[in-house]
Amino acid sequence: MYKFTASITKELRLLLRDKVGLMIMFAMPVLLVLLITSIQISAFELVNNSKVKVLLCNKDKGKGSQEFLSYLNEVGRFDLINVDMTEDDRHVGDYMNDHDAFVALYIPEGFSDQITKKAEFTAGKALVEFGINESPDTLKMVKVDSLTIYFHPVLQQSLRRSIQGALKSVIQLVENKSMLDALYFSINGKPMPATFEKELFANQIGIEEKTTSHNGSRTIPNAAQHNVPAWTIFAMFFMVISLGGNVVKEKLSGSFVRLKIMPTNFIIGLLSKQLLYLMVAMSQVVVIFSMGVWLFPHIGLPALNIPHDWLALIVVSFICGLSAISYALCIGVYSKTQEQANGFGAISVVILATIGGILVPSFAMPKAFQFYMNLSPLHWCLEAYYGLFLEGGKLADIMNSVVPLLGSIVVLQLIAIIGLKKKNLI
Amino acid sequence: MSNLALSVNNLSFRYPGQAKDCVHDLSFEIFVGERFGLFGPNGAGKTTLMSLMVGLQKVKQGHIQVLDKDIRKDSAAIKHFIGYVPQDFAFYPELSPVENLDFFGAWSGLNKRTVKDRTTYLLEVLGLSDVAHKPVKQFSGGMKRRVNLAIGVIHEPQILFLDEPTVGVDVQTRHAIIDYLKVLNAQGTTLVYTSHHLKEAEDLCERIALIDRGEMVAYDYLNQLLERHGSKDGLEELFLKLTGSAYRD
Known part of the structure; x- marks a missing residue:
């Protein structure tokens, strides 16, 4: 147990000293959610209300x-x-x-x-x-x-x-x-x-607007319902800068080599690293969702309505976090330098976010891209969250998004472990 | 149990894609409590041999036994008895010496209490107590070398492998490190050591193996080798006599 707690403590110390990584994981998404939601609301107002x-x-x-x-x-x-x-x-x-x-x-x-x-x-x-x-x-x-x-x-x-x-x-x-x-x-x-x-003209047939949902709720989804989950996923995947860089640093600093000859299984190192970053991902969820629920109404933005199925929300958040961690781990394992991990990691997350429907709604994408969309883990994360936030679904209703997401996690973890083995690091 | 700390028999190793063996048909023995030096020019195969002996590379041809245990079969058990101080720094520069030792001590299988005691002792012995809580990245090369050494010995290994432990340090640090290694050896730790500082090696090692291009060139007690080859000026003269003076890299 001491090995595990010492590993978690080491990861926490490294994380707390990575000021840029922390900024990217917390300050950037908070700003993004605020800005994008505000801009979307004002665009919506321009088109529909003003x-x-x-x-x-x-x-x-x-x-x-x-x-x-x-x-x-x-x-x-x-x-x-x-x-x-x-x-x-x-x-x-x-x-x-x-x-x-x-x-x-x-x-x-x-x-x-x-x-x-x-x-x-x-x-x-x-x-x-x-x-x-x-x-x-x-x-x-x-x-x-x-x-x-x-x-x-x-x-x-x-x-x-x-x-x-x-x-x-x-x-x-x-x-x-x-x-x-x-x-x-x-x-x-x-x-x-x-x-x-x-x-004659007074008795015109009206149009009643209704939004489909699993739980019978007729609340019309607002910009917060769309943006907050989407940018939370984006924030989670941007941990590639911190976690990917962390793995590269460990490789370059020779720590992996030293750990390899120590009488401790590498699984403990990988688990402790992932557990800490899973806590980071959960903190991101709590910070960004709380902002949507409590801060948004005070600054003239629509409040985020948390789905009724809390358990499903927690499970989906965990799975999304694990998916982001697995991706960051892969980038870290296969990058030769920290610059490579940062550059490739950041750009690839933006690309995956784009084809995954975070930046542009998936239905608005060309047909050719809709196939590639399925390759982006961010797409499945978004679908799972939207199933809860927009459609009022339960865990059973979003299984068609959760299963591919779990599959991608297993694949990414295997790719990372194979990479570590191939590089003779574990 | 024999008095052998390590025995290497007919060991050969070739990196994937290479045409020639990096280590070719090497056989030698190191006794318990010995100070053994492994020397050779750049590219001779010293670091590869060290990697094979500590288990960083897998042995595919030949045999290595560490304290009578086969490295291929009992690598997990062997890890408890050996320590390794690599040539490159291998620690977390963002962490302090205390934080590094806390982590690596735990991974070496020590309990929290022992890690704390050993950390205090090692920082004192290696002159790092004043900077115990400062990030290692702020340290000089010599201080980093001492941190690198402290991590390698925190669990009091029975055999300590040192790959150029004094490279790039000043005279004071070099002496401090060598003196500490002698203390460790006096306490029973077997030392397996490589270096390009041949004067330092003469001072520290009792027996040596000289390898070149992956093959054994000489292997015996140092004084007997010097006498046999008529090298009155010491190990450096013997080294040049046996490996030549041409560039190797």
């Missing part, structure tokens, strides 16, 4: 454009600012910069008139099709001039599409209303009563 400034030049003075703008205001996503410009104005970009806007909308002259005429044509055509009217020679299709939207080049494609979608819905609404007006007028010979019109 009003988009739209420069508006309305050359049409009719009812159609007024209704269009009224509905546009009702959507609640746009902050309309009136400006005067021509359709082919080359200075739209300057106007946008002046008003700090990314979108401009130009409504051409005669827009309302054209909408009315189009509605009359459609209504007339419908009455003919229904057999109520005969086909009059005067029924002529009217082409409605397009609205012009100017987008600032920095605006993301997804946001452009979202804005266009909203504008199209509003135009559709105006067109439908005009057509109904025209139909009513054609049939009844008088304008549609305002109360009837209100009834």
Whole structure:
């Protein structure tokens, strides 16, 4: 037992003197979680919650454009600012910069008139099709001039599409209303009563948003639920700098050689090293998760909701930590210098994080990469955590992620031991 | 039990991928309580032979017996009786001498109490008490050599293998180390020693083996060898006479 405690003490002393390693394992992930979550929240706010400034030049003075703008205001996503410009104005970009806007909308002259005429044509055509009217020679299709939207080049494609979608819905609404007006007028010979019109448009079918989950919880996952587990895994794997470097140092310092001729099994050395770093990984989990639970709400970020299945969370955290340790051990064993371990270790973790879905969601990756994704232990760690944090699963629900993860741990440990044997270090 | 600390019989060793044996058909014996010197020019195979004797390399051809135990069959038991002071520093530079000895003492199979007592004694004897709690990386070369030696002897081994234990140290440290080795030997420890300091070796060793290109060139009591080869100026003259003066590396 003394051999084991002496080994753990030695590892702890070495770790506490590795200030850079400690910074990388604790300070860096804390900063990353804070920054990435904040950035994602503000991006989310920009796309979904904040009003988009739209420069508006309305050359049409009719009812159609007024209704269009009224509905546009009702959507609640746009902050309309009136400006005067021509359709082919080359200075739209300057106007946008002046008003700090990314979108401009130009409504051409005669827009309302054209909408009315189009509605009359459609209504007339419908009455003919229904057999109520005969086909009059005067029924002529009217082409409605397009609205012009100017987008600032920095605006993301997804946001452009979202804005266009909203504008199209509003135009559709105006067109439908005009057509109904025209139909009513054609049939009844008088304008549609305002109360009837209100009834027609008030009773729209809504969309209820629900998130699937294993435990029946309907909580919509926030940015903290996505980011905190992801960056915790990243932090765990970044122990490659400290643990990988530690192994290289032991090789280079000749300590391994001395240990080899001592009457103690190398397993004790490997176990004590791994046990200490497993404690480090658990500390990382506690620090980063605690930050998500208690600090985030105080700085305007959504709080991290800890999964109900605590035992599963602890088991998954242990397995993720062990996976990170096994990977770091491998890097340390096969690196010839500390620079090699640090450089290759750090870059490989970033690559594995990228293909594993930590930096970019796995569903957003090209098909070709989705195969390689399975080779990244970080992917299986992330899947296991997401199964608990996002889907409210239990340990049994995430076995399809835990089993490959355990497999990768066994493989990595074997590779490390084979490397040590080959290098005649154990 | 015989009075042999170590016996080497028809030992040959070749590193993977090499065309020639690094150690070829070596046979010699070291008696219990002896101060035995192993010498040879650079590349002669001394360090490889030392690695084979302490069990760092596996014996594939020939035999080595340590205190009557076969190194291939009883390597686990042999590890309790031997100590090794490698040529390169082999410790944790970030740790202090006390912390290093605490760890290596435990791995040598000692209990906590013994480790503490031996640490105090060794630091005192080797003049490291004042720096007992400072990180070894801050030490001079001589101090590091003494830490390297202390780790090798913390468990009071019956046979101590020393691969150039005084390389790169000043005269004072060299004398201190040699004096301590003599004390250890007087207490019964068998010393197996290599060095390029032939004057120092003359002072320390009773019997020597001179090897060159992996083969035995001379093996006997030092005074008898000097007499046989008419080397009045000592081991250095004998060394050059038997191994030549051409560069070896």
